[in-house]
Amino acid sequence: MPHVIINVREEQRLVKRLQEGDKTSAREFYSLYADRLAGVCSRYITDEEDLKDVFQNALVHIFSHVADFKYRGVGSLQAWTTKVMVNESLKFLRKKEQHEIVQLDNVAVDEIDDDDPSISDIPPDTIRQMLSCLPTGYRTVLNLFFFEGMSHQEIAHLLGIKKETSASQLYKAKKVLLKMIRKYNDNNPSQP
Numbered sequence: 001m002p003h004v005i006i007n008v009r010e011e012q013r014l015v016k017r018l019q020e021g022d023k024t025s026a027r028e029f030y031s032l033y034a035d036r037l038a039g040v041c042s043r044y045i046t047d048e049e050d051l052k053d054v055f056q057n058a059l060v061h062i063f064s065h066v067a068d069f070k071y072r073g074v075g076s077l078q079a080w081t082t083k084v085m086v087n088e089s090l091k092f093l094r095k096k097e098q099h100e101i102v103q104l105d106n107v108a109v110d111e112i113d114d115d116d117p118s119i120s121d122i123p124p125d126t127i128r129q130m131l132s133c134l135p136t137g138y139r140t141v142l143n144l145f146f147f148e149g150m151s152h153q154e155i156a157h158l159l160g161i162k163k164e165t166s167a168s169q170l171y172k173a174k175k176v177l178l179k180m181i182r183k184y185n186d187n188n189p190s191q192p
Contacts, residue, residue, distance in 0.1 A: 007074075011071075014028060015069065015077055036082075037055065037058065037059075037082065040082055040086060040089075041088075042128070042132075044089035044093060044139070045092065054088050058085045090140070093136060093140060117182050118185065119181060122185075126184065130181065131177070134177065138169055138170075138172055138173035140169075141169035142170060145166075
């Protein structure tokens with residue numbers, strides 16, 4: 001997901017206007033950040049109706065807590081709003097599928113070699129679809145590890161699982177994803 005490009009002055013002004021309750025600032029914020037935040041949410045939530053609900057809840061949280069936000073330089077607004085979106089997504093998953101992550105720990109995954117297949121010819125929407133096909137537990141750990149940069153210890157604490165379970169979930173998620181990529185590449189050979 002690309003970063004929103006906004007200069008320091010514009011970002012500081014936007015934060016100030018949001019904190020003052022300026023109605024036009026909410027529309028400006030939405031036009032700048034909504035697509036990126038929806039993309040973050042869709043990494044965790046695959047059902048369209050649930051995604052809309054979680055996205056809306058996150059926006060409500062953002063707008064109702066923006067007064068508490070401390071501006072720390074360029075990108076800090078985007079980082080904070082992304083964190084809110086991730087937290088709202090995880091909160092939803094905890095309520096809806098409370099035990100799915102731990103239950104998946106015992107699922108057998110076919111052994112495949114560790115050679116990384118090429119993804120350069122796979123359209124981004126197809127990659128997103130592959131990710132959305134992963135079981136919730138796998139997808140959640142994979143997102144937290146790769147996209148949010150969390151350690152297995154942090155993931156374990158956040159999700160209420162063991163560190164080893166987080167590592168196992170990530171390993172299995174990667175194996176399943178590699179299998180999907182190989183299948184796609186086998187069915188769609190690249191043209192010379």
